[in-house]
Amino acid sequence: MSFLVKLFAIKGNLVVMNHFYHKLVAASVCTALSFTLVANKEAKAATITLESTLGFHAADRDRDGRGDSTFDYPFFSPMLLGVFMGRYTETVEFRPLYEFNMTNLSLPSNTIVTHAIFQVRRDDRLWRLNPNDQVSLFGYKGNGKDDASDFQAGTYLSNSKGLDFFRFDVTPFVNVIVNNNDAFAGFGLRAEGFKGHVDNKASLIIETADVAVPEPTTIFGSAIGLCLGGWLKRKKSSQQNKTAL
Secondary structure (H helix, E strand, C coil): CCCCHHHHHHHHHHHHHEEEHHHHHHHHHHHHHHHHHHHHHHCCHHHHHCCCEEEEEEEEEECCCCEEEEEECCCCHHHCCCEEEEEEECCEEEEEEEEHHHHCCCCCCCCEEEEEEEEEEECCCCCCCCCCCCCEEEEEEECCCCHHHHHHEEEEEEEEEEECEEEEEEEHHHHHHCCCCEEEEEEEEEEECCCCEEEEEEEEEEEEEEECCCCCCHHHHHHHHHHHHHHHHHHHHHHHHHHHC
């Protein structure tokens, strides 16, 4: 067999091997992607509703912007007219406050909070409600106790109007509480230019989702695909250099 014939035979084999390795790399990468897609499809969502463990109001009685006293409703709430809200006299302002025990969530490490809503029912047994009545919501780190200092605690979160319920999107705040492993999430309502009552119990509705974690086989398959791709690139470059010689 002549030298040229042998050379063409070798080059033909290299072309076949290159084609084979390309298919092998593509198959590995596709396999890895298919595992990832399956994992994503298996992500689960859930809705958890927490009821406030503590509902009370704090009062500022001398108009200095700081709470002076509190009153909660642990036993007699069915007979009372909810929690006071707003300025009742020239010197007295009430703010409803609610705290939720976040340890009741018990979220797994791969679970995230995707949406959170705080809501509380209005009470119109003493005052006629106006749909334009606006309430601001403040969030703070609670401790499960009715502290007068909670009157001025927290950072502004949102505002809401409504005849039946006040509802607020509190997703970013709840994520901070969860990520910090804080035991209680506190919420305070501040009436804007009116007085009234709200229920002494509030709800925190939390939607969660499980983040898909790739299986070990997925990671292994991806690694194989990347390694084969790099090896094939180096092999091809080496062959081209030899051909040029």
